[in-house]
Amino acid sequence: xxxxxxxxxxxxxxxxxxxxxxxxxxxxxxxxxxxxxxxxxxxxxxxxxxxxxxxxxxxxxxxxxxxxxxxxxxxxxxxxxxx
Numbered sequence: 001x002x003x004x005x006x007x008x009x010x011x012x013x014x015x016x017x018x019x020x021x022x023x024x025x026x027x028x029x030x031x032x033x034x035x036x037x038x039x040x041x042x043x044x045x046x047x048x049x050x051x052x053x054x055x056x057x058x059x060x061x062x063x064x065x066x067x068x069x070x071x072x073x074x075x076x077x078x079x080x081x082x083x
Contacts, residue, residue: 006064008064011061011065012064012065014061014064015058015061015062015064018054018057019058019073021054022051022054022055022057022058025047026051026080026081029044029047029048029051029083030081032044032047048083051083052083055077055080058073059074059077062074062077
């Protein structure tokens with residue numbers, strides 16, 4: 001099975017989950033920074049790696065969304081904070 005074989009509703013649910021998890025990890029990384037956790041800390045590095053992976057996944061899954069919804073999502077993704 002390939003990602004393009006997913007039914008539209010399954011792709012939308014998977015996208016929603018990936019985006020929700022991405023948002024959680026972004027907030028977690030922000031909290032770690034606010035507490036002064038060094039960027040070399042193993043927890044910081046793993047949270048950052050997961051966040052970047054979820055960002056990529058969410059953008060890839062946006063292709064399975066309806067055209068207008070995908071465009072809005074990708075426009076919003078341009079303004080995600082740098083990590």
